[in-house]
Amino acid sequence: MNSIDKFVHVDRQKLNEEFYFRSLIEEAFSLGMINEEEVENIQYQCMELLTVKLEKLNKGESSSVRVETAEKIMKSNLYTIGLWLKSLTDADEAIKDIKKTRILLIYERGRKRIDTKLNSARHIHMMVLKNLLKTDNYTYNDTIKDGINGFFKIYNADYEANEIHITADYPLSIPVSRLAGIEFILKYLENVYYENMFCACFSSYDIEHLLFGYSKDYKLLVINIYEIVLTAAIGCKIAEKRALDLNIMPVHRKIIEDALFLKSEEETERIVIKASEELEDELCVNNIYLKQYIKNSLPKVTSSVINAARLNTLENVFVSKKYPELNGKFKYIYGIKMEDELYRSTVEEIIQCRYLSDKLLIIKSKIKSMADMEDLLLDAELTDNEINAVLQGLDAVEAAALAKRHDFREENECDLSKEELKLRNCIEKFINTKTDDQKKFIFKTISLMEDE
Amino acid sequence: MEFNLTAFSSSIVQKQAISEIIRCNDFTAEYGFVLTLEQAAELAEARFASLSANGRIEFGGGVIHKIIKEFCDSPYITRYNYAETLHELLKLFYFYKNETLDLLSDDDLIKFMKDSFNNTCCGSIELLAERELDKMANKIRYGYDPFYTEHRHEDHEEDENEQY
Numbered sequence: 001m002n003s004i005d006k007f008v009h010v011d012r013q014k015l016n017e018e019f020y021f022r023s024l025i026e027e028a029f030s031l032g033m034i035n036e037e038e039v040e041n042i043q044y045q046c047m048e049l050l051t052v053k054l055e056k057l058n059k060g061e062s063s064s065v066r067v068e069t070a071e072k073i074m075k076s077n078l079y080t081i082g083l084w085l086k087s088l089t090d091a092d093e094a095i096k097d098i099k100k101t102r103i104l105l106i107y108e109r110g111r112k113r114i115d116t117k118l119n120s121a122r123h124i125h126m127m128v129l130k131n132l133l134k135t136d137n138y139t140y141n142d143t144i145k146d147g148i149n150g151f152f153k154i155y156n157a158d159y160e161a162n163e164i165h166i167t168a169d170y171p172l173s174i175p176v177s178r179l180a181g182i183e184f185i186l187k188y189l190e191n192v193y194y195e196n197m198f199c200a201c202f203s204s205y206d207i208e209h210l211l212f213g214y215s216k217d218y219k220l221l222v223i224n225i226y227e228i229v230l231t232a233a234i235g236c237k238i239a240e241k242r243a244l245d246l247n248i249m250p251v252h253r254k255i256i257e258d259a260l261f262l263k264s265e266e267e268t269e270r271i272v273i274k275a276s277e278e279l280e281d282e283l284c285v286n287n288i289y290l291k292q293y294i295k296n297s298l299p300k301v302t303s304s305v306i307n308a309a310r311l312n313t314l315e316n317v318f319v320s321k322k323y324p325e326l327n328g329k330f331k332y333i334y335g336i337k338m339e340d341e342l343y344r345s346t347v348e349e350i351i352q353c354r355y356l357s358d359k360l361l362i363i364k365s366k367i368k369s370m371a372d373m374e375d376l377l378l379d380a381e382l383t384d385n386e387i388n389a390v391l392q393g394l395d396a397v398e399a400a401a402l403a404k405r406h407d408f409r410e411e412n413e414c415d416l417s418k419e420e421l422k423l424r425n426c427i428e429k430f431i432n433t434k435t436d437d438q439k440k441f442i443f444k445t446i447s448l449m450e451d452e
Numbered sequence: 453m454e455f456n457l458t459a460f461s462s463s464i465v466q467k468q469a470i471s472e473i474i475r476c477n478d479f480t481a482e483y484g485f486v487l488t489l490e491q492a493a494e495l496a497e498a499r500f501a502s503l504s505a506n507g508r509i510e511f512g513g514g515v516i517h518k519i520i521k522e523f524c525d526s527p528y529i530t531r532y533n534y535a536e537t538l539h540e541l542l543k544l545f546y547f548y549k550n551e552t553l554d555l556l557s558d559d560d561l562i563k564f565m566k567d568s569f570n571n572t573c574c575g576s577i578e579l580l581a582e583r584e585l586d587k588m589a590n591k592i593r594y595g596y597d598p599f600y601t602e603h604r605h606e607d608h609e610e611d612e613n614e615q616y
Contacts, residue, residue: 051511061557064503064510064549 528575
């Protein structure tokens with residue numbers, strides 16, 4: 001009877017994705033798949049490879065390097081070797097490959113694989129840029145556009161293959177962990193691509209308003225946009241309304257609250273899953289990878305919903321849209337200035353006039369913009385009474401616009417010309433003659449005007 | 453399993469270094485310098501100690517044979533101070549590899565050491581270390597040519613002034 005060989009194999013799950021080669025050798029050694037002599041041989045070959053790489057780096061001009069440099073290159077080499085070994089069918093196959101192939105050759109195969117992955121990453125980045133969200137969120141734009149471009153510029157596959165050199169600050173719903181170098185960037189871009197694909201189902205205006213509802217400082221926050229959109233869309237489906245407009249009103253939140261009332265964690269989870277399925281139907285999500293991505297994102301959404309239901313803070317999870325244009329600042333347009341020649345002749349004409357009524361008549365007929373009006377008040381050598389008479393002809397918003405530029409509440413008088421000081425004083429006197437309500441309106445208007 | 457660089461360099465590379473030093477005897481015998489196996493081992497050990505002290509790593513025989521070949525014809529080296537001088541030169545070499553931020557190649561650094569040792573330092577290791585190499589490393593760190601001198605700079609300025 002034939003003897004039965006003990007079958008041992010390396011468990012892929014036990015291996016470290018970031019330091020794959022090293023963990024593979026360690027695991028194989030502990031299982032007795034390779035002996036000490038073979039391990040030493042592998043180590044020796046790795047050192048040989050390091051020597052070759054260092055010679056290339058120094059161009060043969062220096063026989064020694066700093067230990068940190070050597071260690072950095074060694075890590076890069078091991079990463080590249082690991083990259084090739086990962087591409088084999090399984091870890092046992094990888095061990096066989098290490099035994100029969102020279103490390104230098106495996107490294108070269110890994111190096112080619114990095115090039116292939118680099119090309120794939122460039123392609124995905126191009127697709128991501130095509131599908132980029134129109135948002136003012138700084139981290140999103142900075143990471144996805146400039147950060148990744150920076151990576152492609154500085155990535156050094158020969159000596160720092162395991163480094164990314166950039167900080168991928170924009171957080172993903174499913175963070176990339178246990179990967180390094182080009183593998184990290186590739187996975188990161190893949191995830192961003194699916195998140196963008198999902199967000200592209202909604203209008204960018206709705207997303208912006210939703211983010212504004214989330215926080216008025218959303219532009220500066222380090223947040224994952226996809227997650228906020230997905231949660232709001234799921235909220236819409238739980239509230240049994242269409243999700244496309246991402247519009248959750250207090251009444252919808254009440255429906256959600258009722259739906260989640262006294263529900264166990266498992267029941268809440270089922271409600272969220274059902275809502276996500278309905279959402280996929282409504283948005284016609286057919287891409288299986290996107291479906292999988294949404295599915296993988298659900299546990300995070302579910303736990304935040306469970307917590308919010310328990311703490312009665314659903315308004316923080318299912319946020320309502322807010323419209324910055326309704327309560328935000330506005331920009332006052334001072335208008336286009338007239339031609340210099342015409343302006344000079346108008347000022348001259350006003351200076352020549354003896355009576356205030358004539359001056360006012362000219363101003364009324366020839367001055368068409370607040371920009372010209374402001375210049376005129378400074379250049380036309382008007383007296384305090386005349387300036388006051390001109391100001392009387394302005395409406396409250398125009399007066400506020402003028403007061404915004406010549407704010408008498410500021411104290412830097414030393415920088416002002418004589419005319420500017422005069423105008424400032426006149427505006428102050430003019431506003432002081434108004435009633436309290438009118439004054440309040442003018443000051444409110446000034447505060448809402450955007451700085452130029 | 454460890455890919456410990458320093459441990460690796462201490463075993464195989466050490467033997468390689470000793471054999472390279474011994475091989476240099478063929479060349480230096482002409483000048484009356486011959487190192488014994490014991491002296492060669494000491495030199496290889498000194499090299500390893502200098503590398504560790506300066507946080508550097510070297511594969512193969514390294515630069516010992518280059519230093520030996522370059523300095524064996526120095527008028528300031530005798531058979532009595534030969535081994536000792538090599539020890540000192542080796543230490544200085546690795547120290548100033550770091551101090552020059554690896555911007556100078558091995559050959560250039562050895563050549564500079566030899567020229568200074570034989571000329572301005574008159575065979576003094578102290579002067580070589582404290583004055584010549586230190587000055588040169590400073591120049592490199594400030595972005596000047598290692599052979600740049602202030603005299604040359606002043607001359608150049610004078611020339612420019614004369615033009616005006």
